[in-house]
Amino acid sequence: MAHQPKPFFRNGRGWFVQLGKEQIKLADKPKTPATEKEAWAAFHELMANRSRSPGFSNSANPATAPTKPPLKATTAHTIPTLKSTDALTVGMVYEKFLDWCLKHRSTRTYEWAQDHIQKFCDHLKVARTMPATDLRPFHIVEWVDSRTTWGANQKRGAIVALTRPFNWAAKIGYIAVSPVRGVEKPTATKRESQMTPEDFGTILSFVKDDPFRDLITFAYEAGCRPQEARHIEARHLKLDQHRIEIPSLEAKGKKRWRVIYLSDKAEEIVIRLAATRPTGPLFLNVDNNPWKAQAIVCRFQRLLVKLAGPDAILPPLPRFDRRNYKDPAALAEAREAHQKALVARRKKMASLARKGEKRVAMYDIRHCFATRKLKEGHDPITVAALLGHKDGAMLCKHYELLSTDGEHLRKGVNSV
Secondary structure (H helix, E strand, O other), X not given: OOOOOOOEEEOOOEEXXXXXXXXXXXXXXXXXXXXXXXXXXXXXXXXXXXXXXXXXXXXXXXXXXXXXXXXXXXXXXXXXXXXXXXXXXXXXXXXXXXXXXXXHOOHHHHHHHHHHXXXXXXXXXXXXXXXXXXXXXXXXXXXXXXXXXXXXHXXXXXXXHHHHHHHHHHHHOOOOOOOOOOOOOOOOOOOOOXXXXXXXXXXXXXXXXXXXXXXXXXHHHHOOOHHHHHHOEXXXXXXXXXXXXXXXXXXXXXXXXXXXXXXXXXXXHHHHHHHHOOOOEOOEOOOOOEOOHHHHHHHHHHHHHHHOOHHHOOOOOOOOOHHHOOOHHHHHHHHHHHHHHHHHHHHHHXXXXXXXXXXXXXXXXXXXXXXXXXXXXXXXXXXXXXHOOOXXXXXXXXXXXXXXXXXXXXXXXXXX
């Protein structure tokens, strides 16, 4: 969609309109509603005169020209922007997109986009002042390539997060065309890790706390997505039907109700938790806080390190106790030092987890459920329904590991 010119006000100078590379003054008076109306009238007259001039193509439509100011920036994100309305900067485009995303997309989508955008702007350093049209694909490619620990899927996601705001801005008319359109993305790769029932039993033997044991055992029994397990509440339970019902607006995709059928063990877990947690998420951590996605990732990293053997295990970091510090300055300094130690330990843990022979994550429990049910002889349509898929296409696409299980295939060919 082409950019639609409209009058804008410059402090102390009056009303202007940007036509190509030319800025034309429309009115000199202070910024008042009456003057804005006069500016629009002058703008319409100017465009009408120009449209009658030889060789001029008028792309603006005065009848549909916007009369409302741009959306106000939200304080929920910290991307730096300019207060001037002379021209859009890289930071301003990202800020406008995040403001829109906060209103029209889920919190998780907003946080995912905001995290990538903030890190890129910190790397770029000039997002506050660089004109949006000056951004180039190499700015994004160089930043993504600098993340040496990222895999192809992470790099692909980062590129999407950084280019989507400019595609959106071009679509609604903030800019004429995205300057980073067509950035090449790495080919998405499938998760190579897989979990067997034996692997799950080994992992469970390392889990000592009941909250995490309940979470992963429920996921193993029900085959639900990790984010579904994290958000299940007592109000979702339909125990008379031995299932959980999540409304479409709360489910993945927000189009269909998600029904999770409960095994006897899964039902026992949710009944026990619902008795003490009538409101809010059923699954809480040892601090009685809802599980966060990153916290589950960290738990699995620690489990992978334990699977690698005792030599790889890192000593635990003592929990920070603010009561040991009376002076506010000393408390702030100690808290900062503790945070740095936490970050360093997490990076070390992630590095050790990647070096191990076994690579499993929370989502592999769901894959294990699907493979297990198929091997038990359930038809693909039934298994797809248990997983929450609308048909069996996704099952055939992502659970082809059975094709490499020689023993299972041998049993199939010999069955009567």
